[in-house]
Amino acid sequence: MSDPRQTTDPETNPLLKAWVTPFATPPFDELKPEHFLPAFEQAFADHSAEVAAITNDPAAADFANTITALERSGKLLTKVAAVFYDLVSAHSNPAILEIDKEVSLRMARHWNPIMMNAVLFGRIAHLHENRAGLGLSPEQLRLLERTYTRFHRSGAGLSEEAKARMAEINEKLAQLGTSFSHHLLGDEQEWFMELGEADREGLPESFVAAAKAAAEERGMEGKAIVTLSRSSTEPFLKSSARRDLREKVYKAFTARGDNGNANDNNGNIVEILKLREESAKLLGYPTFAAYRLEDSMAKTPDAVRGLLERVWKPARARALADRDEMQALITEEGANFKLAPWDWRFYAEKLRLQRANFDDAAIKPYLTLDHMIAAAFDCATRLFGITFDERKDVPAWHPDVRVWEVKGPDGKHKALFYGDYYARPSKRSGAWMTSLRDQQKLDGEIAPLVINVCNFAKGANGEPSLLSPDDARTLFHEFGHGLHGMLSNVTYPSLSGTAVFTDFVELPSQLYEHWQERPEVLQQFARHYQTGEPLPDDLLQRFLAARKFNQGFATVEFVSSALVDLEFHTQPASAAQDVRAFEKKELEKIGMPEEISLRHRPTQFGHIFSGDHYASGYYSYMWSEVMDADAFGAFEEAGNIFDPAVAKRLHDDIYSSGGSVDPEAAYEAFRGRPPEPDALLRRRGLLDDAKAA
Template sequence: MTIENPLLSPPPSASSPAFGLPAFGALKAEHYRPAFEAGMVENLAEIARIAENPSPPDFENTIAALERSGRLLARVGGVFWNLSATDSTPELQEIEREMSGALARHENEILLNAALFARVDALHARRDALALTAEQARVLELTHKRFLRAGAKLDETAKRRMAEISERLATLTTSFAQNVLADEADYLLLLEESDLDGLSEDFRASAAQVAQERGAPGKYGVTLARSSVEIFLQSSTRRDLRETAFRAWASRGENGGATDNRALIAEILRLREERARLNGFANFAAYKLDDTMAKTPKAVRELLDRVWAPALAAAKAERDDLQALAERDGANVAIDAADWRHYAERVRKERYDLDQAEMRPYFRLDRMIAAAFHVAERLFGLSFVEVEGLDLYHPSVRAFDVRDATGEHVALFLGDYFARPSKRGGAWMSEFRGQENLDERIRPIVVNVLNFSRAPDGAPTLLSLDDARTLFHEFGHALHGMLSDVTYPLVAGTSVARDFVELPSQLYEHWLLEPEILRAYARHAETGAPMPEELLERIQKSRHFNQGFASVEFCASAYVDLDLHESAIDESFDALRFERESLARISMPEEIVMRHRTPHFTHVFAGDGYSAGYYSYLWAETLDADAYEAFLEAGDPFAPDIAERLRRHIYAAGGTRDPAEAYVAFRGRMPNVDALLRQRGFAR
C-alpha cells in the first residue's frame, strides 16, 4: 500500500485561499525521508540534463537552468528545516542528523560535477561578451564563485577530501545545535512563592504557566529562553538564585555527557581550517571573509578595535557605578557577571527613574506587532491583514496577508512569537517559500520566530524594551524577504553578503524608539493610556545607558570567533582554555561574560552562517547608523524619497549587486565608523 505523501503532491497555487502553504496538518515524520530522497533524485536528473546538454553553454541553458533546478528539494527542505527548528521531536532530530550529511553529499555531487563546472566556467570566461543584464551578470558571477569555493578546480584527490569535509561538518554542526537545544529545553529553575522577591506580577504569571506546563503546578519556572532568564537576572533580589540561573545560562554546551559540545568544536575548527587550506587560504577566517564586505580579518579587527577601547572604558565606569550602589546598600559583594544585570537595572532606575516593571506594561506584544506593521506602511506602503483559519504548523502562529499600496498581494507573513521546549532558542527570520520572477511571479512566505514568555490565557503578553527591539529587528529581516523583487532565486531576499544582511534588520530597530511611534503604540496594557511624555523622555535619555557592557559582551564574542578561525587547531586544543586566553589578550573584564560563550555559540557552530562572521552585526551597525542619519538629516523619519531609495536599493534588491554598490546607490557614499560610535554614545 502506497502512503500518500503531502510533500510530494503538486504544490498548491500561491494564489489559492491557503496562499500555497504546505499541508502542515497532514505531515508526519515518516514523510520527510522519502520526500528528501525524491527531491535529490529529481535534482540530480536535472543536473545531468544541464551538464550533458550537447548545445554550447549559454546563460539560459546553464545558469538559468540551474536556477530552475531543485525546486522539489527546496520545497521539502523549506518545510523540514523550519519545523525542525520550531517544533523539534526525537524523530525529527534523527532525520535532521541523517539528512544533513546526505544533503551535503548531494550538494557536493553538483558542485564537484566536472562537466557542469566546465559549462559554468566557459560562460564566466566570456562573460563580457554575453550581453547579460546586470542581474544575470551578478548571478553568473556568484554561481561561478560558489563552484570555486566548493573546490571545483581542485584535483580529484582534493575534491574527494572537500566532499568528505563538507559532509562531516554538516553532521557536526547539526549535533552542536541539537545539544544546545537539549540543554535549554531540559533546564527549569523551579521557584516557590518565597523566592519571588523583586519579580513583577506579569513575570510571576508567565513563570507560573511555565511551571504548570512542565508538570509543577503551584510553582514558578524560569527557563533559559532569553526573555525569561534575563528578566529574572534583572529583577530578582535573590543573589543565590541569580547565580544558579546565570551559571546554567552561561554553561550551556559544556556540562559533560552527551550534550557537551567541546569535542565537536575542536573537530569543526580543524575541518574548517583544512577546507580553507585546500582552497589556498591561510586560515578559515581568510577564506570565509573573502566573500564579504570586510574581505579580510585585518579589516574586521580594525573595526572591533575602534569600538573596543571606548567600550571598555565605558564598561569600567559602569562597573564602578554598580559597585558603588551595592556598597551603598550595605551588600558585601564584589559585582560579578551574575550581578551585572540586576544592579544595572537599579542604576537605570536611580539615574533615569526607569525600571522594567514600569516599562513592560507599555510594550504589549500585540501593540508592538501593530507598531512594526505601521512603520512598514509608512515607509513602504504595506498593509497587513490577519488571515484566520489557515492550516498552520502550530496553534500559536499567526498569519498575515501582506499587500502593497494598490492592494496587490506581496507576501504571506507568519509570526511565531512564543517560547516552547521544542523550539530552538533565540530569534530569527526564515522562509517557507522564497521570492522569484523567473518563470512566474512567485511571492514569498516569510516567518519570524521569537521566544517570548507567554502570558496566561486571557492576559496580555508584555515585553521588555529589549524584547520589543528584537521584534523590530527580526521584522526588518522579514521585510527584506517580503519586499524582494528580483528574477533569480540565487539573489532573492536575504541572499546577500553576511555582513550586509543585518543592515535591513538593525536599521528597522530605529523606528521603535521614534517618539511618534511610542506615542501611538506604547499604551498601557490595562488602562490603554498612552505612555506619559515624561516616561518617553526618560527612555530617550537612557538610550546610551549600559552601552559599555553591551558593546563589550558583543565584541568579546566577535574577537573569540575571529581568533578561533585564524588559529591552527591541533590535538591539544581546549575550547575553554582558548576562550580564556583569547579574552585575556583583550583585557576582558571579569564581571562581563561573552554574549555567546564558545560551547553554545550557535551563530558560529550550528552551521556555517556566522562562522568567522559574528562581527557582521557591528559591521552592519556602521551602515545602519549612517543610513538612519539620512532620515534625521531630512528632518523626517518617514521621508518618502529616502524611504523609496531604501526600498529600491536595499530591501527589494536582494543580492543583485555588490553590497557596497547597493549602499552607495542608497546613501550616495560609504559610511565611516563615526555614526556607529555616536549611536553607542562613545562620540558626539
C-alpha cells in the same frame, strides 16, 4: 518491524503532492515525521537528474541552458527542505530530530558531487570568462558572477583527490553542526528552576505571570519556573533580589553545552575547527577566516579586527566605569561582596534608576506584543505602502503561529508573513527570520512565504505578552529581515531577499530597529495593557534618555564574542584543543572585565558552530551597524522618519534589490556616499570615550 520514518506511500505523501491550500502554502496540519525521508529521497533524485541534464547538454554552454537551468533545478528539494528545517528549529520532536541527523548527512552527500562537478564548472567558468560579450542584464551578470564564485569556493576546480577529501569534510561538518544544535537544545530543554513564593522577591508581576505560563507549557500547572530561554533568564537576572538564585540561573545559562554530559559541545568544536582549517587550506587559504571573509564586504580578518578593536576600547572603558559605580552602590547598601557576572544586570538596573529614573519594569506594561506587532506593521505601511490582513485559514506548525497576508501599494497579493513569537520547549533559543518560499520571477510572479520566530515569554491566564525594550527591539529587528524577504523584487531565486553577504544582511534588520524607539511610534502604540492609557510623556522621555545606558556592557558582551569567533578561525586549530583554555586566554588578551561574560560562550555559540553561516562572521552585526546608524541619518536629515523620497530609495536600493546588486554600490545608491564610521559610536553613546582613547 518496519521503519516508522518511511511508512508513507509517495502517492499519499503531502510533501509530494500539489498543495491545495490558500496561496499553495505547506499543509502543516497533514504533515507527519514519516513523510520527510521519502520526500527528500524523491527531491534528491529529481535534482540530481536535472543537474545531470545540464551537465551533459550537448549544446554549447549559454546563460539559458546553464545558469538559468541551474536556477530552475531543485524546486522540490528547496520546498521540502524549507518545511523540514522550519520544524527542526521552531517545533521539533524526537522523531524530527532523529531524521535531522540523517538528512544533514544526506544533504552534504547530495550537494558535494554537484558543487564539485568539473564538467558543470567548466561550463560556468567558460561563461564567466566570456561574460563581457554575452549581452547580459546587470542582474544576470551578478548571478553569473555569484554562481561562478559559489562553485569555485566549493572546490569545483580542485584535483580529484582534493575533491574527495573536501566531500568527506563537508559530510562530517554537516553531522557535527547538527549534533551541536541538538546538544544545545537538549541542555535548554532539560534545565529549569522552580520558583516558590520565597524565590520571587523583586520579580515584577509580569515576570511571574510569564514564569507560570512557562511552567504550564511544560505540563506543570500552578507552578512558576525560570527556563534557559534568554527571554526568561535575562529578566530574572535584572530583577531578582535573590543573589543566590541569580548565581544559579546565570551559571546554568552560561554552561549550556559545557556540562560534561551527553550534550557537551567541547569535542564538537575541536573537530569543527580542525575540519574548517583543513578545507580552507585545500582551497588555498591560510585560515578559515581568510577563506570566509574574502567573499564578504570586509574582505580580510585584519579589516574585521580593525573595526572591532576601534569599538572595543571605548566600550571597555565605559563598562569599567559603570562597574566601579555599581561596586560603590553595593558598598552603599552595606554589602561587602565583589560585583560578580550574575550581579551585573541587577545593579545596572539600580544604577539606571538612579541616573535616569528608569527601569524596564516601568515600561513593560506599555509594550504588549500585539501593540508592537501593530507598530512594526504600521511603520512598514507608512514607509513602503504595504498592508497586513490576518488570515485564519492558512495552516501553521503550531497553534500559536499567526499568519498575515501582505498586499502591495496596488492592493495585490505580495507575500504571507508567519509570526511565531512565544518560547516553548520544542523551539531552539534565539530569534530568526527564514522563509518557506522565496520571491522570484523566473517562471511568473512567485510570492514569498516569510517567517519570524522569537522566544518571548507568554502571558499567563490569557494576559497579554509584555515585552522588555530589548524584546521589542528584537521584534523590529526580525521584522526588518522579514521585509527584506517580502519586498524582494528580483528575477532569480539565488539573488532573492536575504541572499546577500552576511555583513550586509543585518543592515535591513538593524536599520528597522530605529523606528521602534522613536517617540512618534511609541506615542501611538505603547499603551498600558490594562487601562489602554498611552505611554506618559515623562516615562517616554526617561526611556529615551536611558537608551544609551549600559552600552559599555552590551558592546563588550558582543565584541568579545566576535573577537573570539575571529580568533577561533584565524589561529591554528591546534591552539583550540582545550576550548575553555582558549576562551580564557583570548579574554585575558583583550582585557575582558571579569564581571562580564561573552554574549555567546563557545559551547552555546550556535551562530558559528551549528552551521557555518556566521563562522568568522559574527562581527557582521557591527559591520552592518556602521551602515544602519548612518542610513537612518538620511531620514533624520530629511526631518521626517517616514520621508517618502528617502523611503523610496530605501525600498529600491536596499530592501527590494536582494543580492542583485553589489552591497557597497547598493548602499551608496541609497545614501549618496559611503557610510560614516563614527555613526556607530554615536548611536551607542561611545564617541566621547573613543576620542578620549
